[in-house]
Amino acid sequence: MRVIAELVHPALVTRSGRVLRRRAARAIVQRGRALLLMYTARYDDYSFPGGGIADGEDPVAALRRELAEETGASRIRVLHAYGTIEEYRPDRSPDHDLMHMTSHFYTCAIDAELGQTRLEHYEQANGMRPVWIDVDAAIAHNRAVLQRADARMGLSIHRETYMLEHVAAELDPPADGR
Template identity: 80%
Template structure:
Protein backbone atom coordinates (compact mmCIF):
# COMPACT_ATOMS: atom_id res chain seq x y z
CA UNK A 1 0.00 0.00 0.00
CA UNK A 2 1.38 3.42 -0.91
CA UNK A 3 2.51 5.88 1.74
CA UNK A 4 0.34 8.99 1.45
CA UNK A 5 1.96 11.02 4.21
CA UNK A 6 3.90 11.09 7.41
CA UNK A 7 2.20 13.52 9.79
CA UNK A 8 3.79 14.90 12.94
CA UNK A 9 1.37 16.60 15.31
CA UNK A 10 2.31 20.26 15.87
CA UNK A 11 2.42 19.78 19.66
CA UNK A 12 4.99 16.97 19.40
CA UNK A 13 8.56 18.16 20.00
CA UNK A 14 10.37 14.82 19.67
CA UNK A 15 9.82 11.27 18.46
CA UNK A 16 12.00 9.93 21.28
CA UNK A 17 10.65 8.30 24.40
CA UNK A 18 8.09 5.65 25.21
CA UNK A 19 6.12 4.95 22.03
CA UNK A 20 2.66 3.41 21.83
CA UNK A 21 2.41 1.66 18.43
CA UNK A 22 -1.05 1.26 16.89
CA UNK A 23 -2.55 0.25 13.55
CA UNK A 24 -5.98 1.32 12.35
CA UNK A 25 -8.14 0.60 9.31
CA UNK A 26 -10.36 3.37 7.93
CA UNK A 27 -12.97 3.38 5.18
CA UNK A 28 -13.57 5.86 2.37
CA UNK A 29 -17.22 5.39 1.39
CA UNK A 30 -18.81 7.79 -1.12
CA UNK A 31 -22.19 7.89 -2.77
CA UNK A 32 -24.00 10.48 -4.88
CA UNK A 33 -21.78 13.41 -3.96
CA UNK A 34 -21.62 12.56 -0.24
CA UNK A 35 -19.08 10.80 1.92
CA UNK A 36 -19.86 8.62 4.94
CA UNK A 37 -18.16 10.07 8.00
CA UNK A 38 -18.50 10.03 11.75
CA UNK A 39 -19.50 13.25 13.44
CA UNK A 40 -18.31 13.50 17.05
CA UNK A 41 -20.22 16.03 19.11
CA UNK A 42 -17.59 16.23 21.88
CA UNK A 43 -14.87 17.33 19.45
CA UNK A 44 -17.23 18.93 16.90
CA UNK A 45 -15.42 17.21 14.02
CA UNK A 46 -15.79 14.76 11.16
CA UNK A 47 -13.68 11.62 10.83
CA UNK A 48 -13.49 8.53 8.65
CA UNK A 49 -15.20 5.42 10.02
CA UNK A 50 -12.77 2.81 11.24
CA UNK A 51 -10.60 2.02 14.17
CA UNK A 52 -7.96 -0.09 15.80
CA UNK A 53 -6.61 -3.31 14.39
CA UNK A 54 -6.47 -5.95 17.14
CA UNK A 55 -3.37 -8.06 17.73
CA UNK A 56 -3.26 -10.74 15.00
CA UNK A 57 -6.18 -9.20 13.09
CA UNK A 58 -5.81 -8.28 9.40
CA UNK A 59 -6.52 -4.60 8.60
CA UNK A 60 -9.33 -5.52 6.17
CA UNK A 61 -11.01 -7.69 8.82
CA UNK A 62 -10.76 -4.79 11.30
CA UNK A 63 -12.24 -2.46 8.69
CA UNK A 64 -15.27 -4.72 8.15
CA UNK A 65 -15.82 -4.95 11.91
CA UNK A 66 -15.40 -1.21 12.52
CA UNK A 67 -17.60 -0.09 9.60
CA UNK A 68 -20.38 -2.41 10.74
CA UNK A 69 -20.10 -1.31 14.38
CA UNK A 70 -19.73 2.43 13.85
CA UNK A 71 -22.08 2.98 10.91
CA UNK A 72 -24.39 -0.03 10.72
CA UNK A 73 -23.02 -0.70 7.22
CA UNK A 74 -23.93 -4.00 5.62
CA UNK A 75 -22.51 -5.90 2.66
CA UNK A 76 -19.20 -4.09 2.95
CA UNK A 77 -16.98 -4.46 -0.09
CA UNK A 78 -13.37 -3.32 -0.07
CA UNK A 79 -12.76 -2.07 -3.60
CA UNK A 80 -9.16 -0.96 -3.31
CA UNK A 81 -6.35 -0.14 -0.92
CA UNK A 82 -6.06 3.67 -0.95
CA UNK A 83 -2.94 4.26 1.13
CA UNK A 84 -1.25 4.59 4.49
CA UNK A 85 -0.76 7.59 6.75
CA UNK A 86 2.00 7.39 9.36
CA UNK A 87 1.20 9.68 12.26
CA UNK A 88 3.14 10.75 15.31
CA UNK A 89 1.29 12.56 18.07
CA UNK A 90 1.40 13.11 21.82
CA UNK A 91 -0.06 10.33 23.94
CA UNK A 92 -2.16 11.32 26.92
CA UNK A 93 -1.50 8.19 28.98
CA UNK A 94 1.07 8.09 31.80
CA UNK A 95 2.76 5.05 30.20
CA UNK A 96 3.75 6.63 26.87
CA UNK A 97 5.22 9.85 25.57
CA UNK A 98 3.91 9.57 22.03
CA UNK A 99 1.79 7.45 19.74
CA UNK A 100 2.89 6.16 16.36
CA UNK A 101 -0.28 5.35 14.44
CA UNK A 102 -0.38 3.70 11.04
CA UNK A 103 -3.76 4.24 9.42
CA UNK A 104 -4.62 1.95 6.49
CA UNK A 105 -7.24 3.62 4.26
CA UNK A 106 -9.45 1.56 1.95
CA UNK A 107 -12.02 2.56 -0.65
CA UNK A 108 -15.25 0.72 0.14
CA UNK A 109 -18.79 0.26 -1.06
CA UNK A 110 -21.71 -0.64 1.20
CA UNK A 111 -25.44 -1.25 0.86
CA UNK A 112 -27.48 1.93 0.50
CA UNK A 113 -29.30 1.64 3.82
CA UNK A 114 -27.37 1.82 7.07
CA UNK A 115 -28.47 -0.43 9.90
CA UNK A 116 -28.12 0.36 13.59
CA UNK A 117 -24.66 1.41 14.71
CA UNK A 118 -23.23 -0.41 17.72
CA UNK A 119 -20.97 2.23 19.21
CA UNK A 120 -18.68 1.50 22.13
CA UNK A 121 -19.54 3.27 25.39
CA UNK A 122 -16.86 5.96 24.96
CA UNK A 123 -18.08 6.62 21.39
CA UNK A 124 -21.63 7.00 22.68
CA UNK A 125 -20.44 9.29 25.49
CA UNK A 126 -18.62 11.45 22.89
CA UNK A 127 -21.81 11.76 20.81
CA UNK A 128 -20.42 9.94 17.78
CA UNK A 129 -22.80 9.18 14.93
CA UNK A 130 -22.55 8.24 11.25
CA UNK A 131 -23.57 10.90 8.74
CA UNK A 132 -23.59 11.31 4.97
CA UNK A 133 -22.09 14.74 4.33
CA UNK A 134 -20.80 16.79 1.40
CA UNK A 135 -17.01 16.34 1.25
CA UNK A 136 -16.27 20.05 0.85
CA UNK A 137 -18.61 20.91 3.75
CA UNK A 138 -16.79 18.41 5.99
CA UNK A 139 -13.41 19.90 5.03
CA UNK A 140 -14.64 23.45 5.71
CA UNK A 141 -16.10 22.39 9.05
CA UNK A 142 -12.91 20.66 10.23
CA UNK A 143 -10.76 23.58 9.05
CA UNK A 144 -12.91 25.94 11.13
CA UNK A 145 -12.46 23.71 14.18
CA UNK A 146 -8.69 23.72 13.63
CA UNK A 147 -8.74 27.50 13.24
CA UNK A 148 -10.58 27.94 16.55
CA UNK A 149 -8.23 25.47 18.31
CA UNK A 150 -10.55 25.28 21.31
CA UNK A 151 -9.71 23.08 24.27
CA UNK A 152 -12.14 20.31 23.33
CA UNK A 153 -10.46 19.72 19.95
CA UNK A 154 -9.23 16.14 19.54
CA UNK A 155 -5.77 15.14 18.32
CA UNK A 156 -6.93 13.13 15.31
CA UNK A 157 -8.51 16.11 13.51
CA UNK A 158 -5.18 16.92 11.82
CA UNK A 159 -5.04 13.47 10.17
CA UNK A 160 -8.73 13.45 9.33
CA UNK A 161 -8.70 16.90 7.73
CA UNK A 162 -5.55 16.09 5.77
CA UNK A 163 -7.16 12.91 4.42
CA UNK A 164 -10.45 14.64 3.59
CA UNK A 165 -8.45 17.17 1.56
CA UNK A 166 -6.46 14.36 -0.07
CA UNK A 167 -9.61 12.49 -1.08
CA UNK A 168 -11.11 15.71 -2.46
CA UNK A 169 -7.97 16.38 -4.52
CA UNK A 170 -8.04 12.78 -5.76
CA UNK A 171 -11.77 12.86 -6.59
CA UNK A 172 -11.12 12.32 -10.29
CA UNK A 173 -9.28 9.06 -9.75
CA UNK A 174 -10.76 5.94 -11.29
CA UNK A 175 -10.82 4.14 -7.94
CA UNK A 176 -12.84 6.87 -6.21
CA UNK A 177 -15.20 7.27 -9.19
CA UNK A 178 -15.82 3.52 -9.29
CA UNK A 179 -16.49 3.49 -5.55
CA UNK A 180 -18.99 6.34 -5.77
CA UNK A 181 -20.97 4.38 -8.32
CA UNK A 182 -20.76 1.00 -6.56
Protein backbone atom coordinates (compact mmCIF):
# COMPACT_ATOMS: atom_id res chain seq x y z
CA MET A 1 0.00 0.00 0.00
CA ARG A 2 1.39 3.41 -0.93
CA VAL A 3 2.39 5.82 1.84
CA ILE A 4 0.44 9.02 1.30
CA ALA A 5 2.04 11.05 4.07
CA GLU A 6 4.09 11.03 7.21
CA LEU A 7 2.66 13.54 9.69
CA VAL A 8 4.63 14.64 12.74
CA HIS A 9 2.84 16.68 15.39
CA PRO A 10 4.63 20.02 15.95
CA ALA A 11 4.80 19.46 19.73
CA LEU A 12 6.74 16.21 19.27
CA VAL A 13 10.43 16.71 20.05
CA THR A 14 11.70 13.24 19.13
CA ARG A 15 10.43 10.02 17.60
CA SER A 16 12.52 7.87 19.91
CA GLY A 17 11.60 6.61 23.34
CA ARG A 18 8.66 4.55 24.51
CA VAL A 19 6.40 4.27 21.47
CA LEU A 20 2.77 3.21 21.54
CA ARG A 21 2.04 1.69 18.13
CA ARG A 22 -1.52 1.65 16.85
CA ARG A 23 -3.03 0.61 13.54
CA ALA A 24 -6.38 1.71 12.19
CA ALA A 25 -8.50 0.98 9.13
CA ARG A 26 -10.50 3.85 7.63
CA ALA A 27 -13.10 3.92 4.84
CA ILE A 28 -13.41 6.26 1.88
CA VAL A 29 -17.04 5.96 0.75
CA GLN A 30 -17.89 8.31 -2.10
CA ARG A 31 -21.01 9.32 -4.01
CA GLY A 32 -20.00 11.95 -6.54
CA ARG A 33 -18.21 14.62 -4.50
CA ALA A 34 -20.01 13.60 -1.29
CA LEU A 35 -18.22 11.43 1.25
CA LEU A 36 -19.65 9.40 4.11
CA LEU A 37 -17.90 10.90 7.13
CA MET A 38 -18.30 10.92 10.90
CA TYR A 39 -19.21 14.24 12.48
CA THR A 40 -18.09 14.54 16.11
CA ALA A 41 -19.93 17.24 18.07
CA ARG A 42 -17.36 17.33 20.91
CA TYR A 43 -14.57 18.31 18.52
CA ASP A 44 -16.80 19.92 15.86
CA ASP A 45 -14.98 18.07 13.07
CA TYR A 46 -15.38 15.56 10.27
CA SER A 47 -13.40 12.34 10.01
CA PHE A 48 -13.38 9.15 7.97
CA PRO A 49 -15.28 6.23 9.49
CA GLY A 50 -13.07 3.52 10.88
CA GLY A 51 -11.04 2.60 13.90
CA GLY A 52 -8.49 0.43 15.58
CA ILE A 53 -7.23 -2.88 14.28
CA ALA A 54 -7.04 -5.43 17.09
CA ASP A 55 -3.91 -7.54 17.53
CA GLY A 56 -4.05 -10.35 14.99
CA GLU A 57 -7.05 -8.83 13.19
CA ASP A 58 -6.98 -8.49 9.42
CA PRO A 59 -7.15 -4.79 8.40
CA VAL A 60 -9.99 -5.40 5.92
CA ALA A 61 -12.01 -7.30 8.55
CA ALA A 62 -11.44 -4.41 10.98
CA LEU A 63 -12.53 -1.95 8.29
CA ARG A 64 -15.79 -3.80 7.64
CA ARG A 65 -16.51 -4.10 11.37
CA GLU A 66 -15.82 -0.43 12.10
CA LEU A 67 -17.73 0.87 9.06
CA ALA A 68 -20.80 -1.21 9.97
CA GLU A 69 -20.66 -0.18 13.65
CA GLU A 70 -20.11 3.54 13.10
CA THR A 71 -22.38 4.15 10.11
CA GLY A 72 -24.85 1.27 9.98
CA ALA A 73 -23.54 0.44 6.49
CA SER A 74 -24.45 -2.91 4.98
CA ARG A 75 -23.12 -4.96 2.08
CA ILE A 76 -19.71 -3.36 2.44
CA ARG A 77 -17.50 -3.91 -0.57
CA VAL A 78 -13.83 -3.03 -0.26
CA LEU A 79 -12.84 -1.79 -3.71
CA HIS A 80 -9.12 -1.24 -3.22
CA ALA A 81 -6.38 -0.22 -0.82
CA TYR A 82 -5.99 3.55 -1.14
CA GLY A 83 -2.91 4.22 1.00
CA THR A 84 -1.55 4.81 4.48
CA ILE A 85 -0.76 7.79 6.64
CA GLU A 86 2.01 7.42 9.20
CA GLU A 87 1.37 9.74 12.13
CA TYR A 88 3.59 10.60 15.09
CA ARG A 89 2.14 12.57 17.97
CA PRO A 90 2.48 13.01 21.73
CA ASP A 91 0.84 10.36 23.88
CA ARG A 92 -1.06 11.36 27.01
CA SER A 93 -0.17 8.18 28.87
CA PRO A 94 2.70 8.17 31.40
CA ASP A 95 3.75 4.80 29.94
CA HIS A 96 4.65 6.19 26.50
CA ASP A 97 6.56 9.14 25.09
CA LEU A 98 4.75 9.17 21.76
CA MET A 99 2.21 7.37 19.63
CA HIS A 100 2.89 6.07 16.13
CA MET A 101 -0.41 5.56 14.31
CA THR A 102 -0.60 3.86 10.94
CA SER A 103 -3.94 4.53 9.28
CA HIS A 104 -4.83 2.20 6.38
CA PHE A 105 -7.36 3.82 4.02
CA TYR A 106 -9.56 1.76 1.67
CA THR A 107 -12.13 2.83 -0.89
CA CYS A 108 -15.45 1.11 -0.28
CA ALA A 109 -18.95 0.83 -1.69
CA ILE A 110 -22.01 0.26 0.49
CA ASP A 111 -25.77 -0.12 0.11
CA ALA A 112 -27.56 3.21 -0.28
CA GLU A 113 -29.50 3.07 2.97
CA LEU A 114 -27.68 3.22 6.30
CA GLY A 115 -28.98 1.06 9.12
CA GLN A 116 -28.69 1.36 12.89
CA THR A 117 -25.28 2.39 14.25
CA ARG A 118 -23.59 0.50 17.09
CA LEU A 119 -21.40 3.23 18.53
CA GLU A 120 -19.19 2.65 21.54
CA HIS A 121 -20.05 4.55 24.73
CA TYR A 122 -17.33 7.19 24.24
CA GLU A 123 -18.41 7.69 20.61
CA GLN A 124 -21.99 8.31 21.75
CA ALA A 125 -20.78 10.65 24.51
CA ASN A 126 -18.72 12.61 21.95
CA GLY A 127 -21.80 13.05 19.74
CA MET A 128 -20.53 11.06 16.75
CA ARG A 129 -22.88 10.49 13.83
CA PRO A 130 -22.50 9.48 10.18
CA VAL A 131 -23.21 12.16 7.58
CA TRP A 132 -22.99 12.52 3.82
CA ILE A 133 -21.21 15.80 3.08
CA ASP A 134 -19.57 17.44 0.08
CA VAL A 135 -15.82 16.94 0.36
CA ASP A 136 -15.10 20.65 -0.15
CA ALA A 137 -17.56 21.61 2.60
CA ALA A 138 -15.93 19.13 5.01
CA ILE A 139 -12.47 20.51 4.20
CA ALA A 140 -13.61 24.11 4.68
CA HIS A 141 -15.25 23.22 8.00
CA ASN A 142 -12.20 21.39 9.36
CA ARG A 143 -9.88 24.18 8.19
CA ALA A 144 -12.02 26.71 10.07
CA VAL A 145 -11.76 24.58 13.22
CA LEU A 146 -7.97 24.39 12.77
CA GLN A 147 -7.81 28.16 12.22
CA ARG A 148 -9.67 28.82 15.48
CA ALA A 149 -7.36 26.40 17.31
CA ASP A 150 -10.25 25.73 19.64
CA ALA A 151 -9.20 24.20 22.98
CA ARG A 152 -11.57 21.29 22.37
CA MET A 153 -9.91 20.48 19.02
CA GLY A 154 -8.75 16.87 18.79
CA LEU A 155 -5.32 15.78 17.50
CA SER A 156 -6.70 13.66 14.67
CA ILE A 157 -8.18 16.64 12.78
CA HIS A 158 -4.80 17.29 11.14
CA ARG A 159 -4.68 13.77 9.68
CA GLU A 160 -8.32 13.81 8.65
CA THR A 161 -8.11 17.21 6.93
CA TYR A 162 -4.91 16.21 5.12
CA MET A 163 -6.60 13.07 3.84
CA LEU A 164 -9.78 14.93 2.84
CA GLU A 165 -7.64 17.29 0.76
CA HIS A 166 -5.80 14.36 -0.81
CA VAL A 167 -9.03 12.56 -1.72
CA ALA A 168 -10.59 15.79 -3.07
CA ALA A 169 -7.60 16.35 -5.36
CA GLU A 170 -8.14 12.92 -6.92
CA LEU A 171 -11.91 13.32 -7.42
CA ASP A 172 -13.36 14.69 -10.62
CA PRO A 173 -13.58 18.49 -10.50
CA PRO A 174 -16.85 19.92 -9.15
CA ALA A 175 -19.51 20.96 -11.64
CA ASP A 176 -18.81 24.68 -11.09
CA GLY A 177 -15.19 24.15 -12.21
CA ARG A 178 -13.55 25.16 -8.91
